[in-house]
Amino acid sequence: MTTPPGRTDKGLRSGSLGLLSSVALGLSSVAPAYSITVTLGAVALVVGDLAPAALLLGFVPILLTAFAFRELNREMPDCGTTFVWNTRAFGPGAGWLAGGWVPQTATLIAMAALAQVSAGYLLSFLGLDGVAGDGIGVTAVAVLLLAVLTTVARRGLRLAAGVQYVLLGLQLLTLLGFGTAALVREGAATPSPSWLNPLAVDGFGPFAQAVLLCLFIYWGWDALITTNEETRDSGRVPGQAAVISTLVLLGTYLFTAFAALSFAGTGATGIGLGNPDNATDVLASLAPPVLGPALAKVMELAVCVSAASALLTCLVSSPRGTLSMAAHGALPAVFARIHPRHRTPAFGTLFFGSATATVLVALSLISRDFLGDAILCVGLLIACYYGTTALACVWYFRTRLRDSPRSLLLRGVLPLTGGLLMSAAFARSAYDMIDPAYGSTSFHGVGGVFLLGAGSLAAGGLAVLAAKARFPVFFRTGRTSVTARLVTTED
Known part of the structure; x- marks a missing residue:
């Protein structure tokens, strides 16, 4: 592998991942078993047996x-991903805020939640229910898990x-086994294609709420893609892996939802x-x-x-985002330090x-309800940076959309539609979240x-002003x- 003249080699080990390992990282970062177990019930409460339609x-x-993401990565394969792409399309301010601050803040909050969840389930699995019900005990185990996974992430991408x-x-074998057993159990209903019919939902409001809930389980x-500089064929493989992983997630979630509905139904009592x-x-x-x-x-x-798997992936991806920001002069140079051996x-x-351990301990000490509401607010941040990045694709390629039908469709029509849908999700999320009954806490109504x-977004605006003065x-x-500083690799 060689780095073209004028490009910046950040010191990462190129060629560490192939397509299969990239797909595995993408699936792991979503935490499919955890995501479906905490979301499916909430969706069913809103739309009943139309939960598969909401998932779809x-x-x-x-x-x-x-x-x-695939098209932008083909053009600009850099571990900074959304930071680099939004900077190139909309300028440094938008890149720093929507491509750096927002995804990193969302990920940091999610990491705190994932550490707590993993620790709680581990204690329950070990039969330590007394400790699992103790907030201090769960937090202590979560911090220990963080230390172990941080060590794994630091020791190299191949190990991770x-x-x-x-x-x-x-995860996947357990979900497959559960779904198969549920479908063949005596008394299980036959899955119905009508469960996939979005037109059967009674009103736009409930369906919009259900769809917003579903965004979380795909995030x-x-x-x-943050490992693109360490992936073979960095301009092609990460984009392919992104599309493949989302399709695998869809199939896994629909199968599990159909199985759960067939076995348990949507009754308000019992299971x-x-x-x-x-x-x-x-x-x-x-x-x-x-x-x-x-x-x-x-x-x-x-x-x-x-x-734990999702937490490990976050510990791999987030440092690569800040590495890119530092390499491009948008963060202190210390974030660009590379371990000489790993x-x-x-x-x-x-x-x-x-930072994750600090956030977890701080939010746990304030209130468990506060930590729960912090997790819920992540949906707003997801819609913000996904939508901005989709629109950045259209804007960046705007002069080339007429080059071919493929370019018009994949760089124009589809990303624009995705960006507008994400913008609508952002607006709807904000509207719903204003209600004091949304979540567990409120302040002056x-x-x-x-x-x-x-x-979080306002704090990001202030952080941009501080960064502008510093860099x-x-x-x-x-x-x-x-x-000029993007990294590409050639055989």
Whole structure:
């Protein structure tokens, strides 16, 4: 591998990943077992047996956004991804805020939640229910898990990818086993194609709410693209892996949803998906009657490793984002430090591991409700940076859209549609979150979730002003200089 003249070699180990390992990273970062168990019940409460239709429709803007990521990565393969792409399309301010601050903030909050979830399920799996019910105990175990996974991430991408194969395999096999057992159980209803009919929903409001919930369970696949400089054929393979991973997620979620609906139905009592008591952990409620008490413990382990797997991927992807920002002069140079032997962003990995532990401890000490609302506000941040990046694709390629029908479709029509849908999701999310009944906290009649989401964006605006004073060269020349400093690899 050689780096073309004038390009910047950030020191990462190129050629570490292929298509399969990239897909594994993309799937792992979404935490499929955890995501479906905490979301399916909430969706069923809103739209009943039309939950598969909501999953399918919620997938549409995700797929359209994935095409935008693929096309931008082909043009500009850089581990900074959204930061670089938005900087090139809209300028340094937009790149720093929508491509840097917003995704990193969303990921940091999610990492704190994933660490807590993984620790709680691990303790439950081990039969330590007393400790699992103790907030301090769960937080202590979560911090220990963070330390272990930070060490794995710091020691190299190949090791992290190898661990992900095992963790992801357990998740997918468990979901497949659960779904198959649920479908063949005596009394299970025959799945109906009508469950995929979005026109059967009673009103736009409930369906929009269900679709917004579904955006969360697909979020995270873009983490795989941050390893593009360490992937073979960096301009092609990461984009392919992004599209493949989203399609695999769709199939996995639809299969699990059909199986759960067939077995449990949507009743408001017992194991029904319409029972609010089951909404936050559907698979834990259904696993014992479907799999039996012994195998139900495997489901607990699957959710535990699902959250841990996603956490590990975040510890891989986030430091590479800040590495790119530092390499392009938008963050302190310390974030660009590479471990001399492992060839990983040494300081950045330790920084994100430590920052996640700090956020987790702080939010846990304030209130568990506060941590829950912080997690809910992530949806607003997801819609913000996904939508902005999809629109950046259209704007960047605007002069080339007439080059071919492919260019018009994949760089224009599909990303524009995805960007507009994400913008609509952002507006709808903000509207819903203002309600003080949304989430667990409120302040002067305004929902705490909205205040946390809007506050994160406002804090990002202030951070941009501070960064502009600290890194004036980047904010003056960044729109053109990022192009000269992109890394591509050639055989």
